[in-house]
Amino acid sequence: MCGIVAYIGKKQAFPIVLKGLKRLEYRGYDSAGVALLNNGSLNIYKRSGKVSNLEGFALKSDVEGNAGIGHTRWATHGAPNDVNAHPHFSNDGTLALIHNGIIENYDILKKDLTSKGYTFKSETDTEVLVHLIDDIRKNENVWFGEALRRALHHVVGAYAIVVISKDEPNKLVAARKSSPLVVGIGNEGDFYLASDATPIVEYTKNVVYLEDEEIAVIDLAEGLRIYNIGDQEKTPYVQQLELELAALEKGGYEHFMIKEINEQPRSIQDCFRGRLNATEGWVSLGGIREYEQKMINANRMIIVACGTSWHAGLVGEYLIEDLARINVEVEYASEFRYRNPIITENDIVIAISQSGETADTLAALELAKSKGATILGICNVVGSSISRITDAGSYTHAGPEIGVASTKAFTAQVTILTLMALSLGHKKGMINDSKFHTLLAELEAIPDKVKTVLESNKAIEKIAEEYKNASNALYLGRGSSFPVALEGALKLKEISYIHAEGYPAAEMKHGPIALIDENMPVFVIATHGNSYEKVVSNIQEVKARKGKIVAIVTQGDKHVKELADHIIEIPETDEFLVPLLATIPFQLLSYHIAVMRGCNVDQPRNLAKSVTVE
Ligand code: M6R
Numbered sequence: 001m002c003g004i005v006a007y008i009g010k011k012q013a014f015p016i017v018l019k020g021l022k023r024l025e026y027r028g029y030d031s032a033g034v035a036l037l038n039n040g041s042l043n044i045y046k047r048s049g050k051v052s053n054l055e056g057f058a059l060k061s062d063v064e065g066n067a068g069i070g071h072t073r074w075a076t077h078g079a080p081n082d083v084n085a086h087p088h089f090s091n092d093g094t095l096a097l098i099h100n101g102i103i104e105n106y107d108i109l110k111k112d113l114t115s116k117g118y119t120f121k122s123e124t125d126t127e128v129l130v131h132l133i134d135d136i137r138k139n140e141n142v143w144f145g146e147a148l149r150r151a152l153h154h155v156v157g158a159y160a161i162v163v164i165s166k167d168e169p170n171k172l173v174a175a176r177k178s179s180p181l182v183v184g185i186g187n188e189g190d191f192y193l194a195s196d197a198t199p200i201v202e203y204t205k206n207v208v209y210l211e212d213e214e215i216a217v218i219d220l221a222e223g224l225r226i227y228n229i230g231d232q233e234k235t236p237y238v239q240q241l242e243l244e245l246a247a248l249e250k251g252g253y254e255h256f257m258i259k260e261i262n263e264q265p266r267s268i269q270d271c272f273r274g275r276l277n278a279t280e281g282w283v284s285l286g287g288i289r290e291y292e293q294k295m296i297n298a299n300r301m302i303i304v305a306c307g308t309s310w311h312a313g314l315v316g317e318y319l320i321e322d323l324a325r326i327n328v329e330v331e332y333a334s335e336f337r338y339r340n341p342i343i344t345e346n347d348i349v350i351a352i353s354q355s356g357e358t359a360d361t362l363a364a365l366e367l368a369k370s371k372g373a374t375i376l377g378i379c380n381v382v383g384s385s386i387s388r389i390t391d392a393g394s395y396t397h398a399g400p401e402i403g404v405a406s407t408k409a410f411t412a413q414v415t416i417l418t419l420m421a422l423s424l425g426h427k428k429g430m431i432n433d434s435k436f437h438t439l440l441a442e443l444e445a446i447p448d449k450v451k452t453v454l455e456s457n458k459a460i461e462k463i464a465e466e467y468k469n470a471s472n473a474l475y476l477g478r479g480s481s482f483p484v485a486l487e488g489a490l491k492l493k494e495i496s497y498i499h500a501e502g503y504p505a506a507e508m509k510h511g512p513i514a515l516i517d518e519n520m521p522v523f524v525i526a527t528h529g530n531s532y533e534k535v536v537s538n539i540q541e542v543k544a545r546k547g548k549i550v551a552i553v554t555q556g557d558k559h560v561k562e563l564a565d566h567i568i569e570i571p572e573t574d575e576f577l578v579p580l581l582a583t584i585p586f587q588l589l590s591y592h593i594a595v596m597r598g599c600n601v602d603q604p605r606n607l608a609k610s611v612t613v614e
Contacts, residue, residue: 002086002100002612003027004181005199006069006162008172008218009190013037013068014058016192020199021051021072023248026402026602026609027100027195028074031085034058035096035164036065042096042166046085067169069162069193071098074608077106078123087164088127090134091118095144095165097133099126100195101158101179102613109154129161145173145217152177152213152229158359158612160210162193170220175229176210179612180357180385183208183216183224185238191218195610196381197241198248198400205241209383239383247399255601257403257495261587262454265447267398267408268580271415278440281433283423285416287394291348294374296428298348300327302373304336304364305352306611308406308490309413313352314483315579316417323425323439323576333364334614345372353377354401354409355610356384363614365389378416380409394420403602404609405495407587410487411450414579418443421576442574446581449571453584456568460585463550463566464592467521470498474512474522474547475586476505478535481525484579488523488586495594495604505531505538516547523589524564525582528554529575539563550589552582 003024007013017034032054033046043065045058051072071086078084087096103109106125109132114120118131132154137147144165152159158178165171174181174193184192184200184207192200193216197207208224210216214234217225226234253259276283288295295301301320303313313330320328331341333351337360343349349368353361356379365375365386377386377393380401387393396412422439425431431439467473473492477485486502493500503512505524516522522542526535536559539549543563551564554572561567570581594601 002074003072003195004070004098004100004160004162004193006098006164006172006174006193007190008067008170008220009186010066010188011190013065014063016203017068017070018051018055020194021070023198024195025051025072026404028072028608029603030073030075030080031082032070032072033085033087034068034070035087035089036063037067037164037166037169038062038065040166040169042089042093042164044087044089044096046082046087048081048085067164067172069096069098069164069172076102076613077125084122084124086126088122088124088130090130092134094167095130095134095163097126097130097161097163099129100160100612101177103128103155103159104157105155129155130163133163143168145171145215148173148175149215149227149229149231160195172218173215174210175215177212178359178362178385181210183210183218185224189220191224197243197383201241201243201248202245206238207241208236208238209388242382243400248402255403257405257407257591257601260401260403260408261584261591263399264408264411264584265450265454267412268415268450269447270397270399271412272419272443273397275419276440276444278437278444281437281440283419283426283440285394285419285423288376288392288420291374291376291392292424292427295326295348295424298326299344299346300329301348301350302343302368303328303330303350303352304333304361306333306358306360308410308487309352309354311483311487311490312410312413312417314486315414315480316421318480319417319421319576320424323421323431324428325430326424331364333358333360337364337367343368343371343373347373348376349373350376350378351386351390352413353384353386354380354406356381356386357610357612359612359614362386362389378413380412404604404607405491405590405601410583411580418577439574439576442577446573446577449573449581450584452571453581456585457588460568460588461592463568464589464596467550468593468596470519470521472515472520473498473500474508474515474520475500475502476508476522476535476538477502477525478505478531479529480576480579481527481582484525484582484586485523487583488590491587491590492593494607495590495601496597496599497605498593505535508538509541513541513545516542516545518546518548521548521550523586524549524551525578526551526553526560527570527578527582528557528572529578536560536563552585
């Protein structure tokens with residue numbers, strides 16, 4: 001978590017850094033700060049709360065300077081207040097530093113530095129870094145970039161760091177390990193640094209993604225140099241950004257979340273563009289093509305992910321097991337990495353991650369790799385850490401997802417998993433040509449059907465009005481609609497702070513049914529398919545206990561309509577594809593309830609978009 005931005009060049013740094021921080025605010029928004037170098041003085045402005053608080057505060061001063069570093073924080077160590085906000089500076093005021101990550105051995109380092117006379121102003125783990133660099137700089141008589149490199153040998157943990165020094169105003173030094181960092185090479189001999197490319201794309205498309213344990217030394221006279229922490233120089237690999245600026249704006253919508261919900265017809269289409277042709281009858285995921293036979297022959301596939309991406313993985317399990325008859329396990333990355341799992345060279349481990357930066361997912365992959373498994377990735381963010389450490393993978397191409405609540409990334413992940421299941425199933429001979437063609441055609445029709453679901457927005461808003469004051473909610477589904485129920489519950493709780501749980505519908509009688517009374521809304525996926533009758537029975541059980549039912553049904557359904565308090569119709573589709581449609585009414589419902597409750601939809605409390613700490 002936390003977002004970092006820096007600039008050095010001829011332009012004024014403050015507006016660039018501030019705008020960048022606003023773009024990165026999804027990564028953390030409890031406090032923010034900037035440090036600016038101006039004519040030999042290093043000025044630091046910090047404020048708790050959002051970047052707009054910092055802006056109001058800093059603009060009371062001159063905020064001049066052609067070099068600056070900025071940070072938006074998601075607190076790990078120390079409360080979100082002005083003092084704990086970054087940048088942190090050395091006791092003599094020469095160095096300022098920003099950091100994203102966690103310094104695990106900060107306690108030992110802090111004791112050591114305190115005994116040497118350094119005073120700590122904040123409760124953060126980060127502050128040890130600036131004092132450590134300062135200590136090495138002075139005692140070993142080296143410049144601050146070299147001091148940073150030497151300091152990293154003492155540091156255990158994750159970091160993306162940028163340091164600025166008033167003694168060397170033409171230089172910025174940055175380093176990364178397990179937290180992302182991108183260098184933008186400007187067109188006017190200037191340079192940008194940021195946690196992701198969104199603050200950079202407006203100024204340049206030429207970027208270098210730093211690798212783990214790499215250090216970027218930016219010198220306005222000599223340009224960009226990259227070293228590893230062993231001090232060997234490396235050739236920077238300059239990539240071209242494909243990101244468009246317009247994708248980072250709200251485009252007339254009130255919130256990013258509702259914009260992203262409405263983008264789904266296009267994002268799903270973009271996801272299968274060039275990968276699916278129903279008329280010609282083929283599906284092809286180019287990124288993993290050379291691994292398909294290995295997947296078919298694998299002992300099993302293990303999907304590792306967190307949060308919404310984990311729910312997508314569960315949908316994938318239903319699809320791949322059913323269509324391709326390959327054994328799939330879905331694991332919370334955070335549990336997998338610590339429970340000494342049995343992994344062999346015949347296993348395929350697939351990470352699913354919107355950001356491609358989730359610390360637990362990354363660590364789970366590293367573990368699997370160390371045991372010889374083939375590791376694949378399904379990521380949205382191009383160039384992200386997960387996409388770079390995997391053997392191969394598929395991008396979801398959903399476009400930037402800014403709202404903290406994941407929406408279009410989920411449907412894109414499910415789309416990739418559907419393509420994967422179809423491709424493997426067909427190649428393995430588990431699906432005959434006729435079924436294959438039918439499913440391809442159905443999948444190709446999904447974007448239009450999503451448009452139809454989105455037309456229910458007004459009706460869903462009315463339903464939201466009725467349940468906006470609920471304290472609890474249950475979500476039920478069966479088969480591949482069970483993960484949709486989990487996802488519906490997660491969406492509601494994370495943005496509206498209503499307690500919600502998802503269950504497989506049949507599990508309700510094993511406990512949750514005790515909660516049902518006239519105040520309990522139960523959201524059920526009751527679409528046509530194998531378990532339709534059974535779900536109808538579950539609905540009756542809820543109604544017998546005076547619970548309120550909001551049911552997602554197949555267009556034209558009469559039976560559930562008679563039982564439910566409200567229905568939301570979705571177009572008929574193959575049962576395998578229902579998750580792609582059924583999830584959308586739940587996204588809209590959560591969105592409207594959160595707006596009605598006055599919640600900050602795009603930046604819910606305590607959350608961050610990218611969880612780069614464990
Ligand atoms: O970037 P990732 O997909 O790895 O993120 C995983 C979770 O942190 C994420 O899905 C989280 O649960 C979302 N806020 C859910 O809306």
